[in-house]
Amino acid sequence: MKYYAVIVAGGSGNRMQTETPKQFLLLKNLPVLMHTLKAFAQSEYQPLILLVLNKNQQPYWLRLCEEFNFRIPHTVIDGGSERFQSVKNAINHLDDDGVVAVHDAVRPIISTKLIDNCFKYALEKGNVIAAVQSTDSVRKLRDDKTSALNRNEIYLVQTPQAFTLDILKEAYKQDFSPHFTDDASVVELAGYEINIIEGERNNIKITHPIDLELAELLMKK
Ligand SMILES: Nc1ccn([C@@H]2O[C@H](COP(=O)(O)OP(=O)(O)OP(=O)(O)O)[C@@H](O)[C@H]2O)c(=O)n1
Ligand SMILES: C[C@](O)(CO)[C@H](O)COP(=O)(O)O
Secondary structure, rough: OEEEEEEEEEEOHHHHHHOOHHHHHOOOOEHHHHHHHHHHHHOOOOOOEEEEHHHHHHHHHHHHHHOOOOOOOEEEEEOOOOOOOHHHHOOOHHHHOOEEEEEEOOOOOOHHHHHHHHHHHHHHHEEEEEEEEEOOOOEEEOOEEEEEEHHHEEEEEEEEEEEEEHHHHHHOOOOOOOOOOOHHHHHOOOOOOOEEEOOOOOOOOOOOOOHHHHHHHHOOO
């Protein structure tokens, strides 16, 4: 069986408001993206790594790899205008067989154990995503009115999201919809029920400036 990791780093990080895109910012003296790639390189499934990067950021990434003597093998794929298009560009490079884990580059505190569990379950069940239950109370806003939701029914979705390649490639043949916020939403619309495994509370997505500070605290070394 072939295993792949698609690390999506093709975004521009508008909410982070930094001049340097967030995937390249330093976290414990190493660019965020390098932490993420290191975690996948340590997986017992030894996935081939595809790194999706905006074309105009690729020369900068190459310079960073030299500067940090970063030698983990990976193939760089051009990013798209939406995350959907970035993932699609990557899986277009892959055959129909194998298992692929898609992961946000900006979730660098991912454990190798969670990565391995995602590969294992996706091989067994066809798909799996990491998610954690909400610990806060949850309300929904509609037509200016709020109402409480049952938080035991609410999961906060993370990555990795892993799929057998036949399923993911079939799902990504659909036209883009703004409702596609992750890979699971694409696969679900293609008619598949999505499986969840317990994610990790440390597996935060660096989205706003505070998240980088939190990540510094959460990183063990
Ligand atoms: N066209 C895009 C947009 C996003 N991503 C990636 O998808 C992940 C999650 O996206 P998000 O946190 O929204 O990143 P940005 O789009 O960069 O951030 P923002 O929405 O604040 O601009 C990130 O690793 C990001 O690089 C991508 O590969 N291609
Ligand atoms: C894929 C994701 O990280 C799962 O929580 C999330 O949906 C990405 O959303 P973003 O708006 O692209 O950050």
